[in-house]
Amino acid sequence: MIIRFLLSCVLALLLSAAPAFAVNPDEILGNPQLEQRARDISANLRCLVCQNQSIDDSDAELARDLRVIVRERLVSGDTDAQVMDYVVDRYGEFVLLRPAFSARNILLWGTPIFVLILGGVAAFAYSRRYSSSASGPVSLTHEEEERLNKLLDDEDDK
Structure with a gap:
């Protein structure tokens, strides 16, 4: 009886440590390959409301809209790069969790180095x-x- 209880507790702890995805069941695609591609893309896109979560992990309504857009583009036949380009064109490079190193965002990448050198x-x-x-x-x-010497001599005279 105790062993069964301990195993239940361990199983509950293991399941609670698993990542919680915010993807709703109605968003999941029927094709497992397309769904995996959608998850991979969503994991690299920032939730514009939460800002430190991917849209795959966020419960925000805007994140849901972005997940739907990603899936719609994949179903329509876009490649992963085309989907990412579409979202970046629409929302800017800020939507990327890992922005690319380019001349446009050199300040973003160079500021920590500059501050370290200046310090x-x-x-x-x-x-x-x-x-x-x-x-x-x-x-x-x-x-x-x-x-x-003059001050010391005057002091000695007194």
């Missing part, structure tokens, strides 16, 4: 300035030495 240069400049100012006492000029 390194600032840290280097700060450390050089700090180490040069803390290098030890600075020698006095001739006029400063004379004035100091």
Whole structure:
């Protein structure tokens, strides 16, 4: 009895760890190959409402509309690349979870590198300035030495 309960708990935990897809049963295509292609495409498209989920994982209405568009395009005979191009033309490159490296989005890819280099240069400049100012006492000029000696002599006279 206890073993059966433990096995049930383990099975429940394993099933709860499985990915939850938001694809509704009425969206699923009858052709398994087309459905797999639709899932592969949907996994690479960003939900414009959730922004950090694919449309395959999102419950948002817009994500559902995008999933339907992807399936309609596949049924009409489009290739995977044509479907992706259609969605990108309609919604922009932001809809891609992994945008391509291009001249149009060089700022997106280059900003982290630029900030890292800028931080390194600032840290280097700060450390050089700090180490040069803390290098030890600075020698006095001739006029400063004379004035100091005069003050010390006046102090000794008192």
